[in-house]
Amino acid sequence: MKSLLRTSVAAVVALTLTTFSAAAENVLKWGAQRDVVSLDPYSYGDTFTIAVLNHVYEGLVRYDEKLQIAPALATSWEVVSPTVWRFHLRKGVKFHNGAPFTADDVIASLIRVSDPASPLRGNLPAYKGATKVDDYTVEINTTPNYPLLLNDLTNIVIFDKEWLVANHAEAPTDVGKGVEGYATSHANGTGPFKILSRKPDAETVFEVNKDWWDKPKHNIDKIIFTPITSSATRVAALLSGEIDFTNSAPLQDIPRLQASPDIKVLASNELRTVFFLFNRTDKTIASDITDKNPMNDIKVRQAMYQSIDIDALQKKVMRGLSRNTGSLIAPAIPGYVDALDSRLPYDPDAAKKLLAEAGYPNGFSFSFVCENDGYVNEEEICQAVSSMWARVGLKANLDVAPTSLQTAKFESGKFDVGILGWANEPMIDSFSILVQVVHSKIDTSGVFNWGGWKYPEVDALIDSAGKELDREKRLGFQTQALTKVKDDIAFLPLHQQPMAWAMGPKIESIVQLTDNKPRFWLTMMK
Amino acid sequence: MSVETQATKTPDAPRFARLRAFLDGDLAHGFFHTPSAVISALVLLLIALTAIAAPLLSPQNPYDLTQLFLDKAELPPIWSAGGEAPYLLGTDVQGRDIFSAILYGSRISLMIGFASVIVSVLIGIAVGLTSGYIGGRIDNFLMRVGDLVLSIPTLLVAILVSAIFRQLLPVSLRDAFTPVILTTSIAITSWVQYARIVRASTMVEARKEYVLAARILQLPSSKIMVSHILPNVMTAVLVTATLNLGLAILAEATLSFLGVGMPVTQPSLGTLIRIGNQYFFSGSWWVVLFPALQLSLIILAVNLLGDWLRDALNPKLR
Numbered sequence: 001m002k003s004l005l006r007t008s009v010a011a012v013v014a015l016t017l018t019t020f021s022a023a024a025e026n027v028l029k030w031g032a033q034r035d036v037v038s039l040d041p042y043s044y045g046d047t048f049t050i051a052v053l054n055h056v057y058e059g060l061v062r063y064d065e066k067l068q069i070a071p072a073l074a075t076s077w078e079v080v081s082p083t084v085w086r087f088h089l090r091k092g093v094k095f096h097n098g099a100p101f102t103a104d105d106v107i108a109s110l111i112r113v114s115d116p117a118s119p120l121r122g123n124l125p126a127y128k129g130a131t132k133v134d135d136y137t138v139e140i141n142t143t144p145n146y147p148l149l150l151n152d153l154t155n156i157v158i159f160d161k162e163w164l165v166a167n168h169a170e171a172p173t174d175v176g177k178g179v180e181g182y183a184t185s186h187a188n189g190t191g192p193f194k195i196l197s198r199k200p201d202a203e204t205v206f207e208v209n210k211d212w213w214d215k216p217k218h219n220i221d222k223i224i225f226t227p228i229t230s231s232a233t234r235v236a237a238l239l240s241g242e243i244d245f246t247n248s249a250p251l252q253d254i255p256r257l258q259a260s261p262d263i264k265v266l267a268s269n270e271l272r273t274v275f276f277l278f279n280r281t282d283k284t285i286a287s288d289i290t291d292k293n294p295m296n297d298i299k300v301r302q303a304m305y306q307s308i309d310i311d312a313l314q315k316k317v318m319r320g321l322s323r324n325t326g327s328l329i330a331p332a333i334p335g336y337v338d339a340l341d342s343r344l345p346y347d348p349d350a351a352k353k354l355l356a357e358a359g360y361p362n363g364f365s366f367s368f369v370c371e372n373d374g375y376v377n378e379e380e381i382c383q384a385v386s387s388m389w390a391r392v393g394l395k396a397n398l399d400v401a402p403t404s405l406q407t408a409k410f411e412s413g414k415f416d417v418g419i420l421g422w423a424n425e426p427m428i429d430s431f432s433i434l435v436q437v438v439h440s441k442i443d444t445s446g447v448f449n450w451g452g453w454k455y456p457e458v459d460a461l462i463d464s465a466g467k468e469l470d471r472e473k474r475l476g477f478q479t480q481a482l483t484k485v486k487d488d489i490a491f492l493p494l495h496q497q498p499m500a501w502a503m504g505p506k507i508e509s510i511v512q513l514t515d516n517k518p519r520f521w522l523t524m525m526k
Numbered sequence: 527m528s529v530e531t532q533a534t535k536t537p538d539a540p541r542f543a544r545l546r547a548f549l550d551g552d553l554a555h556g557f558f559h560t561p562s563a564v565i566s567a568l569v570l571l572l573i574a575l576t577a578i579a580a581p582l583l584s585p586q587n588p589y590d591l592t593q594l595f596l597d598k599a600e601l602p603p604i605w606s607a608g609g610e611a612p613y614l615l616g617t618d619v620q621g622r623d624i625f626s627a628i629l630y631g632s633r634i635s636l637m638i639g640f641a642s643v644i645v646s647v648l649i650g651i652a653v654g655l656t657s658g659y660i661g662g663r664i665d666n667f668l669m670r671v672g673d674l675v676l677s678i679p680t681l682l683v684a685i686l687v688s689a690i691f692r693q694l695l696p697v698s699l700r701d702a703f704t705p706v707i708l709t710t711s712i713a714i715t716s717w718v719q720y721a722r723i724v725r726a727s728t729m730v731e732a733r734k735e736y737v738l739a740a741r742i743l744q745l746p747s748s749k750i751m752v753s754h755i756l757p758n759v760m761t762a763v764l765v766t767a768t769l770n771l772g773l774a775i776l777a778e779a780t781l782s783f784l785g786v787g788m789p790v791t792q793p794s795l796g797t798l799i800r801i802g803n804q805y806f807f808s809g810s811w812w813v814v815l816f817p818a819l820q821l822s823l824i825i826l827a828v829n830l831l832g833d834w835l836r837d838a839l840n841p842k843l844r
Contacts, residue, residue: 234806251810252619286696312596316619372785381788384619390591395703398791 024222026525028507030518031234031243034373034403035201037175040183041157042113044175044407045436045447047272047425050298051517052225056096057189058123058156060106061150062499065522067428067513069150073101073158073190082130082144089136093213095160096187096194100237105133108170110140114444117179118172121437122447123426124152126466128467142145145469155426160191175246176411176480192216192521193223197375201227203508218521229373229402238502242309244525245510246516251319251377251501262505269323270499270516271330272423274375276304276385276492279416280453286367286397288435289360295416295451298390299358301489304417305344307392308353309422314495317380321498328422328433328482330496332470332514335430335478340486343493363393366416371403375421376497382419418450421497425515430478438485458484552710556838563834566827573824577752584626589792594621599695600805603812615811618801624812625683627798628820634794636707639775643767646774649697650720651763655751657721658728666737669725672718680715684777687711701789710775716748716770720763727759761839772825779821795821 023296036049041057043049054062060074075086093101110130113122121127125147131139143147167182187195190213193206206223208216225244228234229249237243239260249257249265257263274373275309278295287294294300329336355363370382376399379400386396396417400407410418424432439445439462440454460483465477485491499516506522557563570628586593600681601623602609653672655813657665675683690708691707692700731737732755740750749815782796784804790797802814 084742230803232803232806239807250804250808252805253811256807256809309596316596318597379790380619384596386791387591387594388596398789399700400790 005231005465010180011445021430026219027222027224027246028220028520028525029224029226029243030224031228031237031246032519033227033234033246033248034229035229035406036204036476037404038173038180038184039187039195039198040173040181041175042118043153043179044119045123045428046403047423047515047517051515053157053189054155054191054517055189055193055223055520056187056191056390057159059157060089060153062154063426063513063515065511065513067515069154072105074361077150080139083141085140085142085149086133087138087140089138090213091136092112093190094346094467095163095190096132096209097160097163099160099188099472101158101190102135102154102162103138104161105158105240106138107132108164109156109158112159112172113156113172113251115172117174119174119176119447120172121444123285125250125435125444126152127444132147132414142477143467145467146412147466147469147471147474148429148431151427151429153411157189159183160188164196175403178408185491187420192218192219196222214521216521218523220520221526223520233262238504241504244504244506245501246503247458247499247501247516248376249500251321252501253500254319254502255334258503262374263502264507265500265502266510266512267498268501268512268514269330270423271332271425271428271514272375272421272497273325273328273330273349273382273515274378274419274421274497275328276494277414277415277418277420277451278453278491279418279452280450284366285416287365290362293366294358294360295366295443297358298489299354300360302344303351303358303392303488304389304394305351305492306347306354307388307394307434308341308494309346309388310494312348312380316494317377318385318498321500322376322495323498324485324495325493328438328485328491328493329430330514333424333428333430333474334433337479340479341484344480344489348388348392353395360393363395364396367399367414368396368417369399369409369418371406371419372400374403374406375419376499377458378419381494382475391461414451420450425517431462431465431474432480434458434478434481435466438462438481438490452488455484455488455490484523530576534790553838560834566830566834569823570831572819573827574636576629577636580626580629580633584623584629585614586624586626588627588630596621600810600813601732602810614715615816616777616810618798618813619805619810622793623783624798624816627793628795628817631793631795631798631817632820632830634788634792634825635775635778635796635821638705638712638778638794639771640705641705642712642716642774642778643771645709645764646717646770647720647767649717651714651756653717653721654724655728658725659732659747659751659755661729665725668721672721675715676718680712680777683715684708684711684781685706685784685786687714688734688781692762692786701791704788704792708778708781711781712774713761719766719770720838723766728755731758744788763824765832765836765839768835770826772832775821775828776825787844795824798801820829 004202036052037044037046041050042482058072060072062072064070073090075090077085077087089103092426094259107130114124114127123460126142130143133139152411154513169182173179173181173184192209194209196205196207199202204225208221228237234246235253238246254265257265278483280296282293284293296444312324314324325341351381354442370378389396422433437448438458440459441449461477461481465474468474501512506525508526511519512521557844590671598617599619601613601617603616604614617623646831653668657668688711695703737754740754778787779796782794787799788794798817799814805813
């Protein structure tokens, strides 16, 4: 009896103590619009996934608070020759499992990311190979005079070689093709947080890495990351204090959130431009025109362009918060010039005339692939545009589903019209969209060339830019390439999308940059 | 009075006498003296009529994308400030007239509800009669299949079936076939109840004298099942079917709310609620409230009617 009493007292005391320590911990509860596609940052070129995993994994260099390139796992670097860069690595860095960080890890990671099966190889387009000089020095070989290696390396994160080998995870995974591996559900990086637990689509818990090499500018002990797809539920969760932060506050709810004294909203334009893609192969995917592909006719593409009432879209669907654009890149992205930004006027009558001239006076039907958890108000955009197209006789068979389903359709080219948003991250240069989206699918180029468009002249311009160290000349090539693509209406640009974060009373300060990436290693809680 | 005349006119139909007595006598009398039953029947009738006449009554065809205008999006109901004719109950974020969308949406909801109940009743009767009349191994097999279906949650099966069908169909046909897919997926999860009821009653009826008489006459089994046993087991089926109509409508709404049902381009009530749910916090309450009210009204009316029918046809309660 006595011992029972003692045990129960001990239990009560222990319970009180744990509650106390839990209360003393700073736990940040993050409600996102969707889950990360994988814990493997190489498994899909998705900015959001990489942004989340940047808390766990780091690259040789990183962007600082001003979006300038700063040392991370490399402390310094020099250009040895036009094709060779030498990096000096930081000493004393440890992975989350305690293994030391050395040159072997860098080499293994570069081999993994540049594997022909790696979906992220397009993020390192100029990479030719890497050699270990000593334990803390590596040399990276590139195509001659490649200007943007450091920008690329900001998000080529470093894995632990022994961990990869021990878990047979040397080969990259691929979300789009359904290739999974150990790294899909496990993580071992050098970053400020480590993964404590993960339940896909339910909850991922991050714990502070006390052995982080950098001096922490945050006071967070734990991050609980929960995907909440329904925007209304997300807002309710924030208002009730169930979450402390969301990186995706629904535009229509911003006034309501701002009116709440405890909630702070950070809204601004981000770098991401949203545009439509066309299937440019010989065959349509799901259309009543089967003998040829109408999308290959510039008149058809122009008709689709001119039948979109972008002002109504901006005002109603985007709540006046998006920036209408004729350009594929945001003004802040190098390579942008004002001339790129002019839009063809909204003119449904002209659109009808163009369709008639192209031989489709009664329009035609086609598949229109959209996601419902990707870009800001994406489903609403696609619906609204479908009805605008319907008014000129174009029947869009709208296929809306979560990103996880649609990615596979995009990567296999199973769409007639699709949607893509490109932020030019992590490069923050228009070379990113040019080499990854616009370029034909050759080697590491054109990884996102989902519709099979081919512009040899533009490819040549992009290739020239890729070996031009003179910044002005390089940007000249890139602007020319963007102009040619614009003149042919290869894509149908809509707007630079707004970003809206909202946070509850527990968050003291947070850093929001135009790349729309939450950085909790720079976040203070009360 | 009419009972007698009819009975004398058709003396060879004693087996219909019980049913007819209900309809002409007690049942009708009970119905008109149960206000909840009368009101729910009237409400259902009104909803069904307006749903059928939707193209005539609604100012806009919400399925016709050319009639949706973004500049008329998110207008409040006509009686609030900013409301505009002819958008009686306001519009949603795509400029869809809520009133029209509700009429068209009810049409789909009721259609899928009725169709799936009819399909599941037909399957249930076929399985139940066979099982109960023939018995033996066939009975065992059919009932184990039923157990299997019952052991998996209805909604899960429905989601699975509709997901599989949607993947199999080409994109261009998907929208057109969605009502059929939904009907099928709801029906194949709810036939077991009817099968069990019909089987139990069939086993009882099969031992009665009139069935024995029919067998002595060497009538084929199919004829005995359909024209002799079936009329006598229909009462219980009718009650269950009425009560299940509400569940079927609700199942469709749930599937659409979850995003695996009717597409946004031809919204059912569930789809409308899903759309409206996103705009609840922003102050556009009308987008979600009115479709939700309509759905509740339909379900309530069907359930009240079903409850009354169950009581009225239950010999123990009379």
